[in-house]
Amino acid sequence: MLSGDGDAIRRPTGAELLDWEVELVAVIGERCFEVAEEDALGVLAGYAVGNDVSVRGPHLTHPIFGIDWGSPRTPTA
Numbered sequence: 001m002l003s004g005d006g007d008a009i010r011r012p013t014g015a016e017l018l019d020w021e022v023e024l025v026a027v028i029g030e031r032c033f034e035v036a037e038e039d040a041l042g043v044l045a046g047y048a049v050g051n052d053v054s055v056r057g058p059h060l061t062h063p064i065f066g067i068d069w070g071s072p073r074t075p076t077a
Contacts, residue, residue, distance in 0.1 A: 015055045023050040 003009065011018060029045025 017056040025050040
């Protein structure tokens with residue numbers, strides 16, 4: 001879901017914890033496909049700063065994922 005500057009962030013029902021991180025967003029200015037590396041900046045319209053908000057909770061520490069996301073990035077096994 002996208003929201004605008006100053007919009008409230010809605011917490012999904014049942015979400016225990018919201019986490020955020022800042023992202024650099026590349027804005028593509030035209031339709032493109034398989035653009036060569038040397039031509040990539042030609043289709044770039046600009047940059048923006050994004051606030052990526054994600055739901056966090058106990059499901060992320062489940063052993064099936066192999067990583068305990070609640071601690072420094074180390075394997076649980």
